[in-house]
Amino acid sequence: AALAVAIIRALDDHFKLGLSNEEINRLAYESETLVHGDASGIDNTLATYGKFVLFKRGTPPEMKEIKIHQPIPIVIGLSGVESLTAKMVSNVRRAWENNKRLYERIFKEIDELVMQSVDALADNNLEQLGELMNINQGLLNALQVSSPELEELIEISRRNGALGAKLTGAGGGGAMVAICPQGAEKVAFAIRKSGYKAFVTEIGKSVSKESSIISE
């Protein structure tokens, strides 16, 4: 999605099309749908606006910008295994169809964790946010979208001081994210020592130059 937005912005700039963020987002969503078959719309939205957003799928999707007190240092660890979104989505869908009541309890629990995380961010309570991420990771594990490599990255991060760590994206491979307000470099170093790739960045800094058009 980030690549789609970047390419659309580059074409917009080159051909002087004067696309609005809304149009860029819509075009990126269309390219996401072509790639994944059934895109949620969250990735293209985040890549377009570059902000912290609470997102709920729908037509139109519900979006709410989340303000945070200060940028949060994070470490991204790469499992080295490709994450196949379409495959993970269809696995979860099949399991849900066989066990709707059970799976819907897990989905509801994840929803509640997300809403509690918004409160934790509002309170700048990063310890609580970390705990919520750790529990969320367990629920994703219950949905069988984790992997041994992701679990190893997550354990290395927690053991080296991350307040919380979870897979990010579709799972089954791909990346994990750890929040590390102290010692992000230490976490990244430990990950690299175990043979994985890691990089340090932060979330919560606005990266879009245009002002947000996302409704509050």
Add this chain to the structure above:
Amino acid sequence: AALAVAIIRALDDHFKLGLSNEEINRLAYESETLVHGDASGIDNTLATYGKFVLFKRGTPPEMKEIKIHQPIPIVIGLSGVESLTAKMVSNVRRAWENNKRLYERIFKEIDELVMQSVDALADNNLEQLGELMNINQGLLNALQVSSPELEELIEISRRNGALGAKLTGAGGGGAMVAICPQGAEKVAFAIRKSGYKAFVTEIGKSVSKESSIISE
């Protein structure tokens, strides 16, 4: 607990003490308490009676024998990492104290899974039992008592045909159990090929020679 029961039975036999199962269980519980500080009583009970038992801690504990249709082939995989019961219990207790509402939702969910598993066993629905084990494993992961080695063993088992796989015991290391009504040997072989120890056995066969005194 199994070792304690075996030693007590051997002493009982050697000194012709004529201990009842109830006495053997009580003595084994006392040795468990010495080792773990705060034993649940489940391990010594299962080792004494050698039956499938639904167990709830208490004074006295609630116990109910579970009848199953036929023995279920399982694979036990050993992580090669020591499982420190006292450490895992105190970690979970600390996390629970910091986040009671959140943790108690998880405990309640685990309780419900256990009760659903009793139904799955009564129906001889091993696919459902496996699914419940997989979700239970995710909830144990949320409580942070899993480990990368256990996750690897679990993934190997599922990928090779196990209907469900989860850690067994205190976690953080120790063992995992996979139910494998077809192809237990294949699962064990795949585990061994990845450098772990595995053995094939079955659950649900009565091993105690005395008739059960567990109340129904």
